[in-house]
Amino acid sequence: MTKVLTEPRSIRIKGRSFLAVVLSPDLPVDQWLERLDDLASRSAGFFLGRPVVLDVADLAIDREQLKDLIAKLASRNVSIMGLEGAKPSMVERGMPPILKGGRPVSDVEVPKPAPDPAAEQIEKDEPQPAPETATQERAPEVRSAVQSLMIPEAVRSGQSVIFTEGDVTVLGAVSSGAEIIAGGSIHIYGALRGRAMAGSVGNSTARIFCRKMEAELVAIDGIYKMAEDLPPELLGKPVQLWLEGDAIKAAKMA
Known part of the structure; x- marks a missing residue:
């Protein structure tokens, strides 16, 4: 009887970047919110359904003040997808995560499970394709243009x-x-x-x-x-x- 061995399918995790609006509040926050309300009133729907990153790097506030600011933005239908420039001590469970970099990333490699010895033996018995030699032509490199x-x-x-x-x-x-x-x-x-x-x-x-x-x-x-x-x-x-x-x-x- 031939036993067919199959490897479990790994979970594919991809990296992807999205365009988001970055808001950088300044003090006093209440006056900044008034200016934000003025912007929203003159451009209806500007923040509706749009991902927003809150930059608090230059904002001298504590955790409770940050939570209050996020709540006030949520009441204005401004959805905060992440925080930039926040100290880890300012963030607790249930708050948006801290974001860094903002550059495009490649796929995240997930470690594969350890191979089964029997599966390795079956694979060795199967004919293997010839390795690629240095004389084989490579596809031309595609360069991105403006x-x-x-x-x-x-x-x-x-x-x-x-x-x-x-x-x-x-x-x-x-x-x-x-x-x-x-x-x-x-x-x-x-x-x-x-x-x-x-x-x-x-x-x-x-x-x-x-x-x-x-x-x-x-x-x-x-x-x-x-x-x-x-x-x-x-x-x-x-x-x-x-x-x-x-x-x-x-x-x-x-």
């Missing part, structure tokens, strides 16, 4: 376009309630009525270009500005925006 994303139509309300690898170009309009998030610059050949966030992965040289400025919110490298904060003479006009220090600058295009 990428861009082109959207040949309008982005409708409720739609979210996230492309952190480079620039995003929209040939139509971006409706109110829609958003574009790009790692590079954003080019909109129609009206910008929704939200546009360029340089989302730390690119301070990114810019935003649009044919007609009517945005709910614009942001470059984490610095944001509401449409009503822009000079009135730019509203409804072709505009480009860029970052100078910690301020967004805007100018009319010809």
